[in-house]
Amino acid sequence: MEAEKKAKFKRKFHVQTGEESALACSNGFSENGVKARKRSTVTKVGPMPSDDQKVLEESVKRWKRIFLLVVAVTVHNIPEGLAVGVGFGAAGSSAHSTFESARNLALGIGIQNFPEGLAVSLPLRAAGFSKWKAFWYGQLSGLVEPVAGILGCVAVTLAQPILPYALAFAAGAMVYVVVVDIVPEAQSCKNGRLASWMTVIGFVVMMALDVGLG
Numbered sequence: 001m002e003a004e005k006k007a008k009f010k011r012k013f014h015v016q017t018g019e020e021s022a023l024a025c026s027n028g029f030s031e032n033g034v035k036a037r038k039r040s041t042v043t044k045v046g047p048m049p050s051d052d053q054k055v056l057e058e059s060v061k062r063w064k065r066i067f068l069l070v071v072a073v074t075v076h077n078i079p080e081g082l083a084v085g086v087g088f089g090a091a092g093s094s095a096h097s098t099f100e101s102a103r104n105l106a107l108g109i110g111i112q113n114f115p116e117g118l119a120v121s122l123p124l125r126a127a128g129f130s131k132w133k134a135f136w137y138g139q140l141s142g143l144v145e146p147v148a149g150i151l152g153c154v155a156v157t158l159a160q161p162i163l164p165y166a167l168a169f170a171a172g173a174m175v176y177v178v179v180v181d182i183v184p185e186a187q188s189c190k191n192g193r194l195a196s197w198m199t200v201i202g203f204v205v206m207m208a209l210d211v212g213l214g
Helices: 004-012 016-042 050-088 101-128 130-142 144-158 160-187 192-213
Strands: none
Touching: 050 101, 050 144, 050 160, 101 130, 101 192, 160 192
């Protein structure tokens, strides 16, 4: 009788034992967790970009890379011309500064200007420019070099003490721009390994020219 009274009391007032309470809490916790998980999976964080937006973003990125490459090549032609001008301006001033060394420097820089022009023209051609426009933009990127050469020659002629600083500036500027701009641009494409090997070959060719012509 006592057991029946307790059972009726529990059913009437929904009284649960410790095990039953723990089971109910666990069940409710798990069910609510599953429901919250389902709601979070179907909730949209924000609007997904459309195909047109993706195409526009890719186009902007491509033009930005092309612009930076053209600017980088154009800017680093300035210290190249400065180096050639300094070399010719200092010719005859010492045993190491000769016309032959300045000529070899100009020849080496002239040879490596060919791939630089291609680095400007080919991306423009791939972006939709005509052959002649891409060609002339490549030529224009190198027009700053003779101007800088004249300035370097005049500066050395008028102020011989700036020669070491001018050469250091030219070398440092060329190395900096190549490492910061040209190398990352070459490695960003699928032919990164080919670009690395061509860089090594280029250094070997330049060293051979330096030894052979020096």
